[in-house]
Amino acid sequence: MHYSLIQELQDAISNESTGRRIVALRKITDLFLEHGNRLTPEQVNIFDNLLLGFIRDVEAEDLAELAQQLATVPFAPSAVIRRLAIHCDRAVATPVLTVSERLSNEDLLEVATTRGQGHLLAIAGRFALDTVLTDAIIELGDREVRRRVAGNPGASFTRGGLVRLVAASKGDPLLAEKVGLRGDLPNKLLRELLDNATSAVHIRLVNKAPTQLRAEIQKHVDDISRQIKRDAERPRDLRSAVDLVKRLVERRELTENRLADFATDRQYEAIIATLAAMTSSPIALIEPLMRVHRHDGLITACRAADLSWETTQAVILSRLMSSSDVDVGQLRRKYEEMSFSSAKRALLIWREQVFRPRKAG
Known part of the structure; x- marks a missing residue:
């Protein structure tokens, strides 16, 4: 038959x-x-x-x-x-x-190097992937592909592949979370990833990681927190940041998006210089607002610069280890209750108080 x-x-x-x-x-x-x-x-x-x-x-x-x-x-x-x-x-x-x-590694590598992102995405989700394939996937894949392969527990990586994933995770919280949860990520690369990750990523990693990895992540996060506190409290040389901001102003490139980038990267000096330029305030007026523990003054400066809440939040969190250190909802209510005009007036009053000439005694 x-x-x-x-x-x-x-x-x-x-x-x-x-x-x-x-x-x-x-x-x-x-x-x-x-x-x-x-x-x-x-x-x-x-x-x-x-x-x-x-x-x-x-x-x-x-x-x-x-x-x-x-x-x-x-x-x-x-x-x-x-x-x-x-x-x-x-x-x-x-x-x-x-x-x-029925597909060999050679078959898969041929597809990975000759077809598009959809094919790479499919390969990245296979039950098992060797290092030759993951290197190719990381090299050729877009953000979605990298996220999938990073979250694939059956994927094996070279150190070079993990280095590239950690570098790509900067500015990509979801990729940072997937890479940070990998048990094969060397300790040095884990610290580098956490250094560049947002506080929200820190929280998710601590909450999701298995017990042994969670302890290691928490240790790094605590170290980062202490370093951030030391950075926030140390005297700063703002000359380079002021020069940078001046150049950006001259080129009309000093935008809210640029400030948000500074905040994401925790570039404190650049944040201070940018807020001073955006509010037409002296550096000496803005710098203390980044150091004090209360957030009201910083909210006022951001409101006076006419910044969105998203950028204001990024500025606030740039000097903290974790968003759990603040009541974000309460801070947003303060931001929304404060008008642009009242924030401008408040800065003018502070400026007069701080720089008012002292009477001769």
């Missing part, structure tokens, strides 16, 4: 009717799935060649159906699987790229 059906399907290959070819493709696929686990390698090759002949001119929708059927089959015809894996349509390639055991 099997050979008579195979003969029938071979005859259908040359048939011009697309409908009949699709029906024939489904028949041979069903036959293979039913009996394939009992076939010899030579018999599997027969099916492989037959299916290759059918899929040459079949629409992507029907190939996607075939890929779904064969992706999890451990004895699937390897040539067909490779053909589906390199298909330019993601719907066809993704099922086999994600789970098929």
Whole structure:
């Protein structure tokens, strides 16, 4: 029976009717799935060649159906699987790229280096990935691809790959969280990641990490907190920051987005110089606001600079270890209750009080 059906399907290959070819493709696929686990390698090759002949001119929708059927089959015809894996349509390639055991590392590397981000995303989610593949994925992948491979517990990385992931995680909190939770991340790279991560990432990592890793993360976070406190309290040489801000003003590049970047990077001197320029205030008036424990003065300065709440929050958190150190909701209410005009008046009053000439005694 099997050979008579195979003969029938071979005859259908040359048939011009697309409908009949699709029906024939489904028949041979069903036959293979039913009996394939009992076939010899030579018999599997027969099916492989037959299916290759059918899929040459079949629409992507029907190939996607075939890929779904064969992706999890451990004895699937390897040539067909490779053909589906390199298909330019993601719907066809993704099922086999994600789970098929019939793809070698060489097959996957070929796809990774010749196809687009959708194919890389599928490979990044495989159950197991060796270091050659992860290096290629990190090098070629976009943000979504890097996030997936970083969160893949079955992926192995070279130190160079982990270094690139840590560098890419700066400014990408979700990637930072996924990389920070990896048990294979060397201690030095973990500290570097935490140094560049936001306080919100610190909190999520401490909450999500397994016990042993949590203790290590908490230790680094505590060290960072102490360092931030020392940085906030030490005397500062603001000349370079003032010169930078002057140049940005001259080029009309001193924007709220630039200040937000300074805050994210915890560039205290640049934050102080920028707030002073944006509020037309002396450095000596703004600098103490970054040092004191209360946040009201800093909120006032940010309001007087006409900053959004998001940027104001970033400025406040730039001098803290964690957002848990403050009641963000209460601070936002204070920000929203304060008008731009009242904040400007408050700064003028403070300026008069601080710089009022003392009467001779």
